[in-house]
Amino acid sequence: MSALLTAFAPIWMLTAIGYAVGRGGLLGPGAEAVLGRFVFHVAMPAALFTMVSGARPGAFANPSMVAFAAGTALACGLGFLLSGRLFGRGTADRAIGGMVSGYVNSANLGIPVAVQVLGDASFVAQIILFQVLLVSPVILTLLDSGTESGAGAGGSAVLRRMLTMPVRNPIILASLLGLAVSALGLRLPHALAHSCELLGSAAVPTALIALGLSLHTRPADGEATPTGGSGPGRAGTVLAVALKTVFQPLIAFAVGGPLLGLPGPQLLAVVLCSALPAAQNAFIYAQQYGLDTRAPRDAVVASTVVSMATLSLATWALGTFGT
Template sequence: MNEITATLTRLLPIAALVVSGWWLARRKIIASELSKPLCDLAFLLLIPAYLFPKLYGSDLGRLFDLTAIGAYAAVAITGMVIVATLCLRRAELGPADTALRMMAACQVNTAYFAIPVFVQLFGDATPIFPILILQVCLLTVVVLTVLEFARTDHETHRHPAVTVTRSVGAALATPVVVACVAAIVANLASWPVPESVLSGLSFAGDAASPVALIALGLHLGGSTLRLRGATPDENAVIVFKCAILPSMVYGVTEYVVRVDDPWPAYLTVLAAMPTPQNVFVLAGRYNVGLDFAGSVVVKTTVVALVLLPVWTLLMT
């Protein structure tokens, strides 16, 4: 009973901030449209500011556990293959629709959701960083490449190498990846970074979690959940993302691959995070599955909030 109370107490600030943003949007005190600039503020400035000093001061040998990262990568890639195989059985779903569903089912909201969750539950968000880099540099590149090829088919016949290069460049140029790579290089090279710079970045980075959670709440407040009329693949993606993927990660890290504690707990809770908002961003950018993407992002966020205490208690 004490563990349940302690877990719920740690998760309460996260739920409170999301609900506050939702209530402010619903009451029209703050326009839900402001979620976009707030998300941009968090993604372009606050989260990179949080990541750099944390990674710079980390023990990279402990943080980059290759066995744990490899196990998670194997599960995520397997999940994407499963989703792609199921999508290919439906003739009405083209390559772009399939790529969007692969991303929605197997990638997680690290920046806006996982960081505050890990800070509250484990007191440390650094275990997220290797998976964040894996997700952006590998999984997102696969999705972007498929989307770029699909767009090429409808626009111009671009050389495949150009398409892949464009996809890789788009993934690696994100501020989060730039901050992570810069911190890792500075850490490995033992380059001195002035304490005033690190403290200034930490000061700005401390605002990342509350700003991201309130922005998420504003987004939810301005969204309309379609409980009826949801497509079968939409419901299947939600179930896969919120229940099957974390179960697969738990099974592999506990019973298949020898992963040292506390990595099974870290990876299972991380896999239980909702679909990233980037799915909605990419859907708009490539003009494919916009309603599907918006609905899945909202619904997986709600379901993840409900199931998070269950996954947390299972791993403690």
């Protein structure tokens, strides 16, 4: 438990600092939007480029990743489907609903948890690549097609927007550039690599500060959202948290255990990483696409709290396999 507390402490502290800053009005009324744009357009692309350019994309082609990917696909897919069926959300909001249901906080929480509990963060690196290179582009494409800029467009316009997505979206563009550098075996000049690394290191803390700011500026229940809806409310948060912290790790366990027969330590790694809470990227994505940020924000905060119990339970239940 102490290891988990150590891993979670920075998340809570930075979010609390963001709330305190917002409550004190230190950064002005537009701080949340400005910080969100900085993360989405500058810091996060730098972090992803640095991460992908120094990694091997083929690293996630293994049975453990198959089990993790199965849990992710089913959780995201079910979150996307139920957000529309139960709450009548549009395509873009359903994409965010799917994201908070299955996109794990792999970087700033997954790495310390893996190091503390598993003693090795190599599997988390594979998860980061999987989410950046495969999951994020799908989510961003749905967001693009479901917002005003993509809605109502003709067939040729939709195709044109999909084809130009990598150029227009800084997250995808940075990931593809990093993939190209990795595939070509290029080594960036030290000054450039260090600058990208330094800039990218601001992504996570700034996103958490923005998340904390949003907690202070929370709209009242029933207040109109940017897309004109009222939001799924508590029921949507409960659904997303249940899918993220319970359903996803259970699917990963079922696929990795009975179906694939993974060894104990690998099964523990898959289930533990699948039980990680929702990533704050969902809040940033919703903010930048002009969507209702209440649902992703509440799901990120609630899943972070609940995952303390589910991560502890997974470690206790499966930890004996790793001995």
